[in-house]
Amino acid sequence: MPTIDSGEMTARVISDASRNATLRDVARIAGVSVSTASKALNGRKDVGEATRERVMQAANQLAFSPNALAQSLIAQRSGTVGLLTSDLEGRFSIPILMGAEDAFGSDMTSVFLCDARGDAIREQHHLRALLSRRVDGLIVVGARPDVRPSLGQDLGVPVVYAYAPSDDPDDLSLVTDHYGGAELAIDHLLTCGRTRIAHISGDATYGAAQDRARGAVDRLKRADLELAGGQVFFGAWSEAWGRNATRELLRRAPDIDAIFAGSDQIARGVLDTLDRAGVAVPSQVSVVGFDNWEALATNSRPPLTTIDMNLQQLGRTAAQRLFAAIAGPPKSGVEPLPCRLVARESSLPAD
Amino acid sequence: MPTIDSGEMTARVISDASRNATLRDVARIAGVSVSTASKALNGRKDVGEATRERVMQAANQLAFSPNALAQSLIAQRSGTVGLLTSDLEGRFSIPILMGAEDAFGSDMTSVFLCDARGDAIREQHHLRALLSRRVDGLIVVGARPDVRPSLGQDLGVPVVYAYAPSDDPDDLSLVTDHYGGAELAIDHLLTCGRTRIAHISGDATYGAAQDRARGAVDRLKRADLELAGGQVFFGAWSEAWGRNATRELLRRAPDIDAIFAGSDQIARGVLDTLDRAGVAVPSQVSVVGFDNWEALATNSRPPLTTIDMNLQQLGRTAAQRLFAAIAGPPKSGVEPLPCRLVARESSLPAD
DNA sequence: TTGTAGGCGTTATCAA
């Protein structure tokens, strides 16, 4: 019997080098039962030291790696979560995704990535796939910071919405505090001694554009000031709009001493036009952007002071909230996360 | 017996609304055996029409979704692949990742996303996790277009390297044809009637920088031309370097009529300096960039002609090659994928 | 056409 056994064993090891070794293989080589092998590898106490050693060696020899599918089947949890994003190419999804992947990575959970590309059908498709893979939870990342339809309450797993909040108040949503971010920007400009502050922003249909505008106006009001130029300049999230709006602004209100731009792209356009108009930045006019898009903000002339939405932190928090919801009872409501000002030279003297 | 059964059943359905329904639940409700239910749901022929109907209804009623973990365990394949990237924040990983996700999404395979952040230890960690989850294959996406260490041949699953090739010729690597891309750029400038063409590029330690430079020089040589300025201007992948190098270039070779920039960021700097120097683009000097980074290329003045690496296509191809390797025998070697020129106004007259 | 039995790889329970 022993000879046959070892013969079989050797044959298996050699011929099936490609196929993954199973616990049975390990047990056979170590000369113990499957259950003992399991205990040994899982560090249970009730197993002899010598036995454990033999099992370990066998496992190493076979490069044994336990089948997580089988483990999940028993454990009733897969150790995976789904990341359902609607727009991968969007710059905003990526940092969130990184933060989430980051938070999960330090645990043992793996992340299923799904890009629905803004298509509801594809989203349903991916959702079904994720649920059938028995993910333990779901993070839904929106591309646009506006309310999006809820996936519903009866999915069987907790869901956290990030960046784009769900339209159902029973869901938990983590969003950027755009209002507070704008306050930060204005606050900073006031601190720099600016009083004639204009606001050029993007597409007015974005909730974020409205929130930021309100934050700016309200903060100014608290300082007994009004928006220079008499209005918010809504337009598009582009450099071109930043350039055009700045030209118009200089015409209407040549005495401005600061511009708060709704995005870094807009801010680049603003800087460009100011430069061509011979307006010195930051001495004559200070500029603050929004997004802290590093490639743009650090390479502008001068480097751009801007508001960072801490999106990576948002992703991490989303992961933490999801963990909490997997373990205990889920929270709900919309949780705004603070922005952060990154000061560069477009608002401060280069000393 | 029947009464007890249905009693149990109802209790289960109501109390366990949260837990996922299993095939057993479906079978019980439909009043058939588990195997019959399985056959019915999987569209096997040998099941009565009426029975199938009952099973379907029961499944719907319970929102039954087969447990993919159990299925995978039997099928010996999980229908998942791992996407091992070393740098999520890098702009180059994302399109590749999108392309891959895209190609897999249309199939039934789901993608595990792992970001090793350039850390070999974390990479090993993720690799182990992926293998234990029994992924059917692996795509390794590099952040930098340079050779990277192979994961080895004995992983038990096929691997495709994208963007950054493996150092083992037995692996299959899909890379951008930087050399050919540079040829395209020079070709285009020659077609535009340019003959005094300079090349400003980035970090010379990048293989891509070298490849592009060789492509440019070789293409010029075929037209009996040499690089204007007498050399390649290597430096950094930044706007600032583009600005500085252009200043220096204008000093050394004021008669240039075209600049091929090694990246769009560099090109932005080039355009900036040309503008300030009063050099008209494209009439006096034409400019071609590299990367087709839309946010930069479409918003520059004038919009930037540039080389697109077709990274999303590269991702899709990687997915296809992986599929092929999962099904049949794996290919090996380095497969370069062509670039594409995107013509905008920095090289062509605005008509 | 339907149901029974066995197994995928692992863990947990309980006897030995």
Add this chain to the structure above:
DNA sequence: TTGATAACGCCTACAA
């Protein structure tokens, strides 16, 4: 300390 046995949820011969 060890090992048989029964799950986990599903599928697929094979038997009825």
